[in-house]
Amino acid sequence: MHNSPFKHFRRSLASLSLLAATGCASMMGTDYRAEYSEPPQSFATADQETAELSRPEFSTELAPDTQQPAETAEPLIALAAVDEAKEQPIDLAALFGEVASADAPSSDTRVTDENPFDLIEKKQRSVSPPNFVLRRLADQQAKTALENADVSDPNPTPSEINGSQSGNPVHNPFAEFEPQQSAAVDSNGPAIVRISSRANAAAASTFRAAEPRLPGNQEWCPPAASVxxxxxxxxxxxxxxxxxxxxxxxxxxxxxxxxxxxxxxxxxxxxxxxxxxxxxxxxxxxxxxxxxxFGAVETATGPGIDVKIDKAAGARDVAGLGALHEERGMNMNVARTPASGVAVRSSAGGIETAQPAHMGRKTETVVMSSRVEQGFEAMTTRGLGLLEISDVHELNLQILEPGNSNTTTFVGQRAATSQATETYAMFRLASMTGSEDGGxxxxxxxxxxxxxxxxxxxxxxxxxxxxxxxxxxxxxxxxxxxxxxxxxxxxxxxxxxxxxxxxxxxxxxxxxxxxxxxxxxxxxxxxxxxxxxxxxxxxxxx
Amino acid sequence: MTDQRINCSEICRSVPSLLAALLIGGILSPATVFGQIQPRSDAYHQPLSQHSPPGQTAAWMNAIRNYDMTWLQPLQIEVPGGGQVDVYSGYNHPVGGGYSPMLVAVNVGHVYRLRVSGMPKYPGLEIYPSIELIDHLHPPAGRENEFPIPIILTDRDIQIAESGQLVTRVIYLEQPQIAQQLNPLRREIPQAVEPKDNALQEADRLGRPMAIIRVGGRRPSTNSPPAFFGTGGHVEVRPAVINETMLPPGSVKMQKRAVVRNVSHEIRK
Incomplete structure (x- = not known):
C-alpha cells in the first residue's frame, strides 16, 4: 500500500510540514551531514554563522554564492563603500607619507577596507594636498608661532590656539597635530616642535583627540518636541x-x-x-x-439626622436583644438534631440495602469501563497511535533520501536570490536621489x-x-x-x-x-x- | 499621645493587603499621581469616605506611601475676618499659633486640631476644626512656602459649627486638564455632596485629595483623650506669605499690573 501515488503525496506533505515545523537543520541527521565536505576555511572565518547554516545545504561549488552580503545593514554599506572605493584608486603613498607606506601596513585598525568611514576619510585625504606639503606648512606655522609666542604666558587661551589654527590656509580636517603644536609652543617651544614633527610622521598610526561635533560658540539648542x-x-x-x-x-x-x-x-x-x-x-x-x-468637596451633617439615626439604631438593638432571649433557636436546634438522628436510623435500616445497590451500580460502571479498555475502541486507539508513529518514521526516512537534493537546492536558491535582491534593494539609490535633488x-x-x-x-x-x-x-x-x-x-x-x-x-x-x-x-x-x-x-x- | 500613635500604626499595619491594594487602586491610583485626562468612573470600590474616623485615611496613606517625616507641607489657614489660630498636635497644649492668615508647615499623614478664637466677626466664639493631611505637593526646591495648601474657613462653616452641625470638606488638587475657569476653592463653583455620598470619592474624581477638614461644634474638655488633639505630627509655624487673593480687590489689581510690567521688561531684555 506504500506504493500508491496518494501515499507518496502524503509523505511529501509530512516531510514538508516537518521541515516547516522543525527547521531544516534539525531535520537533517548526522549521517546526512557527513556526505558533504567541509566548507573552505576562508568562508568559515568570514561569517561563522552563515557557514554553519550553509554547511549541510551547499556543496563546495555553491560556496561562492553564499558569500553574498549578510543580512545586516552594516556589511551592506561596507561592501557598497568598497565598490565605490574600487572605482577610485587610493594613493597610499600620499596617504601615509614617507613613514607609513603601502608596503608597510599601519597598525591603525581604522585603515581597513571594511570600515566605510575610513574609506571616506581616504577619499577626502586623497583630494587634499600631499602630506609633505602639509608638514611643511605646519612647520612654517609653528616657526611663526614661535616668533610671536608670549613666553611669559605658559597657558594659551583657546582664542590664541584658534588664532594660530586659523592661520593655516589649507583645510585639512585630519591634521589634529596642529593644536598640539600651538599649545606646546607656548609652554615649551623648541622641544615640542621636534615632538610635533615626529607626531606628524606618525600621525597615521597614533591616537588623536576627537574633533568637537558642534561649533564652539553655539549658545542654545532648541528642545525637541518631546521635551x-x-x-x-x-x-x-x-x-x-x-x-x-x-x-x-x-x-x-x-x-x-x-x-x-x-x-x-x-x-x-x-x-x-x-x-x-x-x-x-x-x-x-x-x-x-x-x-x-485646589478645589473642595464638602458635606454638612446636621444634628437632626444624628438623633434620628440613634433612635432607630437603639430600637433595633432592643428588638434584637428580645429576640435573642426567646428560645426559638433552641427549639430549632432540637428539632434539627432529632432530624439528623432519624436520618441515621433510617439509613441503618432499609437504606443500607439501597446503598450497596448504588455501589453496585458504580461497580458496573467500572466493569463497563474495563470492557471498553479491553474492547475494540482501545485496540483501535493503540493501533492508530502506533500506526501514526510508524508512518511518520517511515515517511521521514523514505522521503528524506529521495528528497534531499530537491529540498536543499530549493532552500539554497531561495536564500541566494533573496539576499542578492536585498543587497542592492535600491536603498542606497533612493538616498542618492534625495541628495541629488539639491535641497x-x-x-x-x-x-x-x-x-x-x-x-x-x-x-x-x-x-x-x-x-x-x-x-x-x-x-x-x-x-x-x-x-x-x-x-x-x-x-x-x-x-x-x-x-x-x-x-x-x-x-x-x-x-x-x-x-x-x-x-x-x-x-x-x-x-x-x-x-x-x-x-x-x-x-x-x- | 505616643500610645495613640503606636496603636494607630499597629492598626494600619494590620490592614489586610487587599484593602491596601484597593486603596492604591482607588484613591491613589496611577491615574491620580501621573495625571489623567477625563474624570474617572465610579466603578471601583472606595473603602474610605468622609465618615471614616479622623486619622484613618491619613494613617493608611502614611502606611502605604511611607511619607518622609522630614518633609513639612505648608498650610495656609484663613479665617474670615481674621482671628487667632492655635495648632495642636497630639497634646492638649498648642504647639504653635498665629493670626490669620497663618502659614504652618506640618507632617503629612497626621491629624491636627486647630483652635480658632478671637474672631472680630464672631466675638467670644471658639471653634476647634481638625485637619487631616493625606497628601502633599512637590514644589520646586526652596519655594515650598509659596505654594501652601489653602485651609479656608468660611462664614458658613463657622455658622454651621456654631449651630452644632459638622462640615466635612475634602480639599483636592485640581486636574488641570478638566479644570474650569471658575475657582472652586473660592466657592465660585458649589461642590457639595449629600451626607450619604462619598465626598472623598468625589474629590478623587476631580483631582487628588490632599486634606480633610472637619469643622464642628465639638470642644475639648478635661477628659478629652489625646487623640482629640491630633496624632502628634511635627508642626512648624512659618512667616506668612502674603497672597494677593487675600488682599482687597484694589490692591490685587495694582499688583497684577506690576507683574505685567515686570514680565514685559524681562522679555525686552
Missing part, C-alpha cells in the same frame, strides 16, 4: 501640579477629511504646506508652569518658552513661540495653533508676530470645546528656507 521645560526637572511625575502648554497631548493631531483632528487642550502645533503643496503638522515642545490649584524639503520647527515657570492665580505668564523653516524650500500657509488649557486666559492685545523681512501675521482668538481659548497665528507670507520668527503673547493664570 518638557518646567520649573523642576521632572514635571511629568506630578502633572496635576502644573499647567502644561505646548506639545501634542493624547490623540496626535492629524488630518481627517481635510480638517485637523486631535487638537486637545495644551496642544501647540504648526500647520504648513511644503513646496509640493503637501500639508504637514508639527508639534512644539511642552512648557510646564508650576501652578497648583531639503521645507519643514517648520517650533519651540515654546514660558516666563515665569511658577505662578499663582491671577499671575501673568508670557509665552514665546519660536518657529523656523529648517529646510531649503519655502513653506506656505503657515499657521500656528495654540489650544490653551482652561486655566490660561489670553490677555487681549498682547499677541505679536515677528518675522524678518517685513513679514507679519494675524491672530485670531476663538473658544475651544473645553471652555478655554484657541489662539491661531497665521503668517501673511511664505516662510523662506532658514527663515525664523517669534510669536509672543501673555496669558493670565486662573
Amino acid at each position: 518638557t521645560v518646567g520649573a523642576t526637572q521632572h514635571p511629568q511625575a506630578y502633572p496635576d501640579e502644573y499647567i502644561f502648554d505646548g506639545g501634542d497631548r493624547d490623540t496626535p493631531v492629524h488630518y481627517f477629511g481635510g480638517a485637523i483632528e486631535g487638537l486637545d487642550t495644551e496642544d501647540t502645533v504648526a500647520e504648513f504646506k511644503d513646496h509640493k503643496g503637501d500639508s504637514h503638522i508639527k508639534a512644539s515642545n511642552r512648557v510646564a508652569v508650576y501652578a497648583p490649584r 531639503v524639503k521645507g519643514e517648520i520647527h517650533i519651540t515654546k518658552e514660558a516666563s515665569p515657570l511658577m505662578a499663582k492665580s491671577n499671575d501673568v505668564i508670557t509665552f514665546r513661540i519660536h518657529f523656523r523653516n529648517t529646510g531649503d524650500y519655502n513653506v506656505s500657509e503657515v499657521r500656528i495653533i495654540d489650544n490653551l488649557t482652561p486655566r490660561l486666559v489670553y490677555i487681549n492685545g498682547t499677541g505679536e508676530v515677528k518675522v524678518p523681512d517685513g513679514g507679519a501675521g494675524d491672530l485670531s482668538v476663538m473658544p475651544n470645546k473645553d471652555g478655554g481659548q484657541l489662539l491661531q497665528f497665521e503668517l501673511d507670507q511664505p516662510l523662506k528656507g532658514g527663515q525664523s520668527g517669534t510669536i509672543t503673547f501673555q496669558a493670565k493664570v486662573l
